[in-house]
Amino acid sequence: MTDFTPFEELLRSSRGLLEDAPFDRWLHAQELFAEKSYREAAVLLTELLDDSTDVGHELTDVRLLLARSLYHSAQLNGAIRVATELLEHDPNEPYAHLLVGRSLQRQGKADEAQPHLRLAELLGGYRV
Numbered sequence: 001m002t003d004f005t006p007f008e009e010l011l012r013s014s015r016g017l018l019e020d021a022p023f024d025r026w027l028h029a030q031e032l033f034a035e036k037s038y039r040e041a042a043v044l045l046t047e048l049l050d051d052s053t054d055v056g057h058e059l060t061d062v063r064l065l066l067a068r069s070l071y072h073s074a075q076l077n078g079a080i081r082v083a084t085e086l087l088e089h090d091p092n093e094p095y096a097h098l099l100v101g102r103s104l105q106r107q108g109k110a111d112e113a114q115p116h117l118r119l120a121e122l123l124g125g126y127r128v
Contacts, residue, residue: 022048026062033065038073042066060090067099076103094124101128 025048032041045066052059063086070079080103083096090096101116117128 022051029062029065029069033069036072038069039075042069042073042075042078045069060086060093063089064093064095067096071099071103074106076107079103092123094120094122094126097123098126098128 025044029041029044029048032038032044045062048062049059049066052062063082067079067082067086070076070082080100083099083103086093086096087100097116098120101113101120104110104113104116120126121128
């Protein structure tokens with residue numbers, strides 16, 4: 001049996017009470033992604049964004065994980081759309097450029113992918 005600290009026990013015992021809270025849904029989406037349940041994570045993250053009143057950069061992490069989930073579940077047009085929306089808020093986000101570039105590559109659009117892949121390498125050191 002695993003021993004949990006009192007704080008961990010408190011978190012575990014309150015999980016069901018918080019399941020509708022945005023932060024708890026965010027944590028659940030991260031768990032789904034880690035378990036490679038990309039489609040399920042994408043659904044949860046889309047709902048989280050739809051329910052959000054934020055219109056700015058505060059949801060960058062949510063948008064980025066959504067784009068990654070869409071990419072890994074081969075929903076390439078969705079990955080491009082979400083990553084491009086993220087780039088409208090933060091044009092220097094290297095991973096978003098990488099996702100757009102890789103998605104375009106997988107669609108056979110190597111010429112369109114190159115600028116994004118170069119920016120991903122320059123801004124974030126991603127080797128492409």
